[in-house]
Amino acid sequence: MSHIPPNQPYYGYPPPSMPPGYTYVPTPVMMPAYPPPPNDINNQPTYVTNHIYHPPVQVSEVEPTPVMVVENSPQEVIDWAPATTSTANSLMTQAYYAGREGWDGSPLWVIRAHHNGNLVPGKLAIHHKAAYIPFAGLEVPVHNFEVLCAQQNAVQWIPANNGSVPPQAIIAGNTHSAEPLYIGRVRHRGSLTPGKVHPSHNCCYISFGGSETSYRQYEVLCRV
Template sequence: MSKYPHGPPPPYYGGWPPPPPHDGYPPHLQPPPPDGGQVTVPPGPYPYYVPGAVMFPVPMAPMPMPMPVPPPSEPPSNPTYITNYIYHGETSNQPQQPAIEGMAPEFGECNWVPTTATTAAYLTGQAVVGGREGWDGSPLWVIRAWHNDNLIPGKFSIRHNTASVSYNMKEVPVQNIEVLIAKPDSFRWIPATRGNVPPGALPGGKTVSGETLYIGRAKYQLSITPGKVQPSHNCCYIPFAGSEVAQTMYDVLCKI
């Protein structure tokens, strides 16, 4: 009868040393070896045993949780204050008064009211009318405005909400203006020529060199246009059609 009634055992590829044959006995009922427990190793060769990598858990400190970043807060908004003071240039040493739209100012014989070309309509009935447009007959008011450190008398068209002064051979549009307010029986227009001004002529501005400019008006191409009388130039300048037009015959606004 065969030593292995159930067939030969499969080849052994485990670790070293190999277990002894069990001679048909189950592994837990194997008889003790005859040599007293010594294991005899038969001559090889035998397969090599290569231990595999063993993974050991390594304790690690927990990662700190990121702190939540608060959303950026909006900076506190500053209240916006809207003023109605009109800038008139760095050379003006007189304190400027705010123009109160919709209310005509109180005045004596005359007064210059700060306003703008787009908001001056509330002064209708108080402003001094110095002439008219030739092409549509609309009134022209007497105004003055700062330009290049010169305070220059000029014209304002109430119908078209445009104002201008004459300077350096050009008509210069202006936005910040002063409108002349006067009682009708306090002044009158007196003819003059070649830079001369009658007694009582009303000063309307000054040049950067300090020369006084007077309020004049002149007829030109069907228009009567307010402007400036400059005695040192022997004429009255009016702003007209984009140019500064010099006239030697003109009227001067004078106190009665």
């Protein structure tokens, strides 16, 4: 390094005081002389300047970024609980109240039951311990069934007609040929009665007074 004066470790100003962990190292850098000689702007002498090298940061020195933990909010539950006319009372705080009897105003719950290879939605008059499904023109009594359990704010009733159902309609059963059946309800003789929506029949069926009754206008139980 012919441009560094003898007996002087660094050319120019003395190195500044370094904090702990840093090293002061001279680094050759191309610096133009002023004024540059004509036609020789790219052929300049080399000077030594000062450069401070920062030591590499150790992984242990980096503080970890705090992780935000977000707990999932509880999901609304829609489920079916096995029951009989004798044991259904145990579901009083879980069952979904879907309608009422016309003659005494007592509640009606949604149920479903297996019958002749079908899984059919129907109703349970919980205070009278009587459960029925609409099937083949009849109000069929059932004794073993499943009760719909859902929070009131997890479902809603949406008007529909002629066998149609909204996209969020709850599938509650099926025919022996695997056609889905949905939960519907209608007003009939002072009652608000749940039953089944049978899309290929273009209607909703309820059981009432020993018979299966059909309606073209109805409400469908859907997820919120």
